[in-house]
Amino acid sequence: MNRSLTRRQQEIYDFLSQHGSEFEHPPTLDELCNALGLSSKGSLHKQIQALVDAGLVEPMNNQRRGVRLIQEEDHTALPVLGYIAAGHPIEAIEQRETIQVPELLRTARPCYVLQVRGDSMIEDGILDGDHIVIEQREQARNGEIVVALIDGSDATLKRIEQRPGEVILHPANSQMSPMRFSPDQVSIQGVLVGQMRVYH
Amino acid sequence: MNRSLTRRQQEIYDFLSQHGSEFEHPPTLDELCNALGLSSKGSLHKQIQALVDAGLVEPMNNQRRGVRLIQEEDHTALPVLGYIAAGHPIEAIEQRETIQVPELLRTARPCYVLQVRGDSMIEDGILDGDHIVIEQREQARNGEIVVALIDGSDATLKRIEQRPGEVILHPANSQMSPMRFSPDQVSIQGVLVGQMRVYH
DNA sequence: CCCTTATGTTCTATGTGTGTTCTATTATAG
DNA sequence: CTATAATAGAACACACATAGAACATAAGGG
Numbered sequence: 145m146n147r148s149l150t151r152r153q154q155e156i157y158d159f160l161s162q163h164g165s166e167f168e169h170p171p172t173l174d175e176l177c178n179a180l181g182l183s184s185k186g187s188l189h190k191q192i193q194a195l196v197d198a199g200l201v202e203p204m205n206n207q208r209r210g211v212r213l214i215q216e217e218d219h220t221a222l223p224v225l226g227y228i229a230a231g232h233p234i235e236a237i238e239q240r241e242t243i244q245v246p247e248l249l250r251t252a253r254p255c256y257v258l259q260v261r262g263d264s265m266i267e268d269g270i271l272d273g274d275h276i277v278i279e280q281r282e283q284a285r286n287g288e289i290v291v292a293l294i295d296g297s298d299a300t301l302k303r304i305e306q307r308p309g310e311v312i313l314h315p316a317n318s319q320m321s322p323m324r325f326s327p328d329q330v331s332i333q334g335v336l337v338g339q340m341r342v343y344h
Numbered sequence: 345m346n347r348s349l350t351r352r353q354q355e356i357y358d359f360l361s362q363h364g365s366e367f368e369h370p371p372t373l374d375e376l377c378n379a380l381g382l383s384s385k386g387s388l389h390k391q392i393q394a395l396v397d398a399g400l401v402e403p404m405n406n407q408r409r410g411v412r413l414i415q416e417e418d419h420t421a422l423p424v425l426g427y428i429a430a431g432h433p434i435e436a437i438e439q440r441e442t443i444q445v446p447e448l449l450r451t452a453r454p455c456y457v458l459q460v461r462g463d464s465m466i467e468d469g470i471l472d473g474d475h476i477v478i479e480q481r482e483q484a485r486n487g488e489i490v491v492a493l494i495d496g497s498d499a500t501l502k503r504i505e506q507r508p509g510e511v512i513l514h515p516a517n518s519q520m521s522p523m524r525f526s527p528d529q530v531s532i533q534g535v536l537v538g539q540m541r542v543y544h
Numbered sequence: 545c546c547c548t549t550a551t552g553t554t555c556t557a558t559g560t561g562t563g564t565t566c567t568a569t570t571a572t573a574g
Numbered sequence: 575c576t577a578t579a580a581t582a583g584a585a586c587a588c589a590c591a592t593a594g595a596a597c598a599t600a601a602g603g604g
Binding site for chain 1: 550551552553554555
């Protein structure tokens with residue numbers, strides 16, 4: 145889809161990117177002309193139409209200040225919802241953040257990313273600061289590592305064991321003990337499908 | 345398809361590779377002529393046409409600045425060179441393989457990916473089967489985890505400690521012992537900058 | 545509600561940068 | 575010598591860009 149833009153179109157696109165991050169409202173055609181050193185908004189309009197056709201700018205049907213860039217979503221990116229530390233609610237990140245996730249590390253189902261806090265899974269090779277990829281689903285098989293919500297408030301990352309009448313959450317840290325709950329206390333938020341770590 | 349290029353064609357191709365990584369827009373034929381010391385764009389055009397026929401350059405149908413190299417490279421992908429197991433040469437993969445690597449997990453320098461075999465770094469959270477991202481360089485700071493080549497043949501992934509007159513490679517496995525070498529026995533192949541694991 | 549103003553849309557005309565094609569000439573290798 | 579590669583240069587065709595006028599539509603004020 146990223147067809148080649150002409151030099152001028154690229155210039156206009158770059159200016160729009162720049163402008164969009166600085167000002168709340170898109171510019172008018174006249175303002176654009178002024179900024180780009182053009183004297184004919186008719187010419188400019190033609191260029192912008194090319195960007196619309198290229199799928200980079202929203203179609204502006206007679207709207208004022210309608211020159212808005214289409215923010216094309218990166219299909220390889222997933223939202224980073226926040227931090228997960230054993231025994232605390234998931235701590236949301238202020239502004240919406242995303243991170244690229246290789247296809248290999250995700251599944252066809254909806255996934256999201258959390259950042260790990262703490263050492264509760266250290267013996268399974270999940271360290272403090274790691275990014276983990278979670279597949280969003282409400283059921284898990286025994287032995288899977290899940291994001292579990294306890295009593296509707298506290299989230300934790302543990303290996304799950306579901307027995308008749310009870311649910312056991314196993315940490316991977318010999319200094320911590322498995323936790324037992326009744327099934328109605330525990331709701332599964334997702335299952336671990338990938339993990340990433342930065343060393344630099 | 346990859347028929348042999350003539351001397352001039354190779355030269356042009358090389359220049360285009362160079363240019364493409366530096367400038368956003370492809371050059372015009374005139375610019376190319378100038379850069380290559382030609383005075384006839386007609387001649388150049390013929391050469392470029394040969395590159396098009398060879399499948400190395402996109403067909404430029406009357407487009408301005410249409411001299412683009414064909415590149416199907418996914419910029420988020422890195423080559424997977426093979427498996428690394430302590431004390432063996434890196435086992436190359438038959439067919440060239442690549443894997444997507446998030447920007448966060450790589451650096452600006454050239455990087456490649458290996459897959460880990462064995463548990464020698466298990467206590468640092470690097471498990472059998474993990475994919476690791478290696479930044480290609482020949483020097484390392486003490487404490488960094490490196491791909492080291494011992495005696496020119498055996499590759500291994502260890503934490504490095506460089507002392508005057510000796511190099512110590514530390515595994516992260518209490519059942520294994522640090523290994524000592526003289527500096528001329530050890531050559532650093534790269535430094536660990538990222539790690540990924542699949543759980544599904 | 546109408547009028548004005550600001551702004552987006554459409555059209556024609558024009559210039560020029562740039563790719564294309566051609567012919568002719570000169571190297572270079574076998 | 576012959577064939578291939580490489581070059582120059584002219585002539586051409588078209589993509590790209592621009593200006594400017596005229597028209598259409600939205601927004602706001604009286």
